[in-house]
Amino acid sequence: MGWNLVWIIVITGLAYLFGTAGWQNCFIEKPKRLSLWQLFCIRHIGETIGLFNPTSIIGGDYIKTVLLKPTGTSPQEIVNSVLISRFLAIITQFSLFGITGFWFLTSSFNKNIPDQTLVILWILVIALFSIPLIIFFLLKRSKKLQVASALSWKFFRRLSIRLQLVLNAVLVFHQSQPYKCYRAYLYFFLHWVVGAFELFLILYFSGITIPIVLSQFMDMGIVIIKSFGAFIPAQIGIEEFGNRLLLTSAGIYTIQVWLIIALIRRSRQVFWIIFGFFAYLGLKKRLSTS
Template identity: 85%
Template sequence: MRKNIFKITISLVVLSSLLVFISHIDLKAVLKEVTNIGWNLLWIIVITGLAYVLATAGWQNCFIEKPKRTSLWQLFCIRHIGETIGLFNPTSIIGGDYIKTVLLKPTGTSEQEILNSVLISRFLTIITQFSLFGISGFWFLMSSFNQNIPKQLLAVLWILVITFFCIPLIIFIILKKSKELQVASTLSWKALRKLSIRIQTILNAVLTFHQNQPCKCYRAYFYFFLHWTVGALELFLILYFSGITIPIILSQFMDMGIIIIKSFGAFIPAQIGVEEFGNKILLTSAGIYTVQIWLIIALIRRSRQVFWIAFGFLAYFGIKKGGILS
């Protein structure tokens, strides 16, 4: 009974968020841009698909033992279903990650192993994003493109880039020398206490995995880093197809910046309006002031998003029909 209520609740939340997402899209404008870009849109879908495959490979390496009867393709579908639900669910990635654990239960893998793999993969996804932002940020700050940034903001950007670059290095040094934390919290505020315990649980999972499976940990880190690197090519291709050629590493810096801005709006279903704002800020910083380009990028990305959302729903029904899900 509880399981059915949970499924109905999740479905209603996702469907209502999906309706909000659709209502905020100018479908005519999206179709117009899709027509203009033509078959080049396939390259964008292929690039994002490859990025998702790399992220799946990263997640696969976060398991101590690979889930039985689960191929990379099936794991790809399960991950994508979770990411799709996370996009629309107001609880964002937390809800999406929980769905992944639910979908993997029928494979026979222990619930704790699944949960740990999800926590570790999310952790590595974040710090590899920091790494790429730091590396590409150093290039941006040393290049002529930084002339478009006011001096006051340039100083702030230097601090941010150095901080983001150093965080992963410091984390791995700590992981190598630390001992397992005692999961507890003395904080009086319930919300902060829960957050503190959750963070400690994640750190313990990562700590144990890094110390017991260092090769798998660094291999997963490598795949997630490639995931961000390849995924950022989407922005490069959209600009290229629109007649604007920029260095690939600049597109990676811009894309990482946009994603970081989007993370602040994670509670908004599908980050409506947040991605467009991020596009505007980062394109302006690179000296691209044309309003039309901002709109083209937003519309093409929305069309790509619609494709992968549809794939996510089809993947769910496909996996269910295949008997992997109970």
């Protein structure tokens, strides 16, 4: 790879920037004492902690709320922005997987997939593509949900109430700030699109050129597979399994390429972990001084 690794870091940094811009648009009132750079650092610190914490995104999002407290933003506004941004990040991921999935299933690259698996993929792609459309349709027509649940099992009752809290936050935000909501949706969509471009570059620098849309589909598939192992620190083993599975589905069977992708992505990860550590030290000092 040589100095081509710099392009991988730049691409992921740009993806993180789009994610930060998406989160910034999830505030009904923009924090006055918070720059885009500070928000970028806070988001990255939270995402890095979520990567290694067994609680995954729950622990990472909690750290974001803690780091935002010294900015003078109301606690409810902070919590709502974190919940809304996470919600939009998930459904934009569904959108991109659905769009690229339709392309993959109608292209010649699906010849390596067994018929039974193709049926499952069609169902998955259609379902994930439809979810964001259904959600925004309901957001336009729904009223505030009642935070209550008649479920008998305590776990599912608590889960239902928390889901209702998230949906209510998104509902209020969408109805009061529809343009901000759609703008945040666009930024999060670009976050996934640009981030998935990393896989295309790694393959390109390894001497393999594939359609960009295929690399987008493969990367979204890897992200979804990783989500099942979110409780495993850094998704060690799960990410590599996802890389191997999606490469095989695209007809790339070379072990060397799989190892290259695994090593380059882990190297990029180490760089951003170190960045997050120093960002935390600098941010903590600056916020405590102000």
